[in-house]
Amino acid sequence: MALRNPGEGRQVAWQLALSAALALAALALSGPVAALWALAAGLAASLIALAASRARYRAIARMSERLDAVLHGSRQPSLAGADEGELAILASELDKVVSRLNLTAEALERESARLSDALADISHQLKTPLTSLSLMCELVRKRVVARGGALTQEEADEIAARLRTMQRLQERVQWLVASLLKLARIDAGVVRFARVRVEADRVIERAASTLDVAFDLAGVELTHVPASGAGFFGDPSWSAEALANVLKNCMEHTPSGGRVRVWATADALACRIHVQDTGPGIAEEDLPHVFERFYRGRQGEEASPTDPAGVGIGLSLARSLVTAQGGTIEARNARDASGRVTGARFDLIFFHAVV
Numbered sequence: 001m002a003l004r005n006p007g008e009g010r011q012v013a014w015q016l017a018l019s020a021a022l023a024l025a026a027l028a029l030s031g032p033v034a035a036l037w038a039l040a041a042g043l044a045a046s047l048i049a050l051a052a053s054r055a056r057y058r059a060i061a062r063m064s065e066r067l068d069a070v071l072h073g074s075r076q077p078s079l080a081g082a083d084e085g086e087l088a089i090l091a092s093e094l095d096k097v098v099s100r101l102n103l104t105a106e107a108l109e110r111e112s113a114r115l116s117d118a119l120a121d122i123s124h125q126l127k128t129p130l131t132s133l134s135l136m137c138e139l140v141r142k143r144v145v146a147r148g149g150a151l152t153q154e155e156a157d158e159i160a161a162r163l164r165t166m167q168r169l170q171e172r173v174q175w176l177v178a179s180l181l182k183l184a185r186i187d188a189g190v191v192r193f194a195r196v197r198v199e200a201d202r203v204i205e206r207a208a209s210t211l212d213v214a215f216d217l218a219g220v221e222l223t224h225v226p227a228s229g230a231g232f233f234g235d236p237s238w239s240a241e242a243l244a245n246v247l248k249n250c251m252e253h254t255p256s257g258g259r260v261r262v263w264a265t266a267d268a269l270a271c272r273i274h275v276q277d278t279g280p281g282i283a284e285e286d287l288p289h290v291f292e293r294f295y296r297g298r299q300g301e302e303a304s305p306t307d308p309a310g311v312g313i314g315l316s317l318a319r320s321l322v323t324a325q326g327g328t329i330e331a332r333n334a335r336d337a338s339g340r341v342t343g344a345r346f347d348l349i350f351f352h353a354v355v
Contacts, residue, residue: 019043063091067098126176129169136162179313182241183293186320193235193325198350200230200264200271207243208262211251219256222247225263232271232350234325239350242321242329243273245314246346250277253344270327273348281333281341290331291319322348 022038140159144151151159185191204224215222243262250260258278265272282290289295293316315331322329327350334345 198236206240220254221259223261227264230264230266242318245318254279270351275346277343
């Protein structure tokens, strides 16, 4: 059976030839007795070497079977257990490779599950406002057709209100699609961030200017406390985009008549842009998850078909934009001297140097 393996067959042939040569040399030098002893010693050595070789080949065969099991989907086989030094090292290295492959496969499965959940969330978030838009368009059409174009003031006001709601829903869908595309580009690594000197006040002004109308309509005051000299090296456009998403989130969770305050500070370590609102704050159980994609927490309970709550994208996009520039973003509740929650607080931190 040993000779079925070409390597073992060659080894046996070489060992027999060596034993015969030693026996012939012993015969020529010391006579037949020495030749017999030399032949016996050579054969014994050959048998021992053959046994060791068989054990080695069996260990390699077991490793091959286990690797084959891995290739066919097994997650459990261990390649450890080889007694010989070099085979033990090889088995250990292969075991590391298998472990890494298992971890990669598990990560891909989790990513696939997250992608499936994300697609379901996106589908739901798009379907809700689009369905509402479709229904409202039909209601407006029927009302106009039924009246033949002649509407009372009350009917005209009702249609105007519906049209405003339709416009708000349309804007929300546009924002959702745009944000998803930005997140996809960031995840794919195709977004290129500039690295220039950025004045924090300019970033704040740029972000606030895109939300002036929204704050007015929401009845929320946006105040900016200038801080000349505060700045960092980064991308001004994407930094303003990140800050705008945080401001928008605070605006949506601040009651009418409330206020959102934004200001910047700087020290030797970093430039910090702070945003604080006068809303109800963030539930303690939601704090660890506010930057997770599609996480909505308590605000999901407040959604309605015509006024959907946040979809959990804005803060996730803000975090992606900040971390892509080497910074970080933090969320917590602001409290007064008595410990009472007075609103939510966000800190966008842009470090002066990456350590």
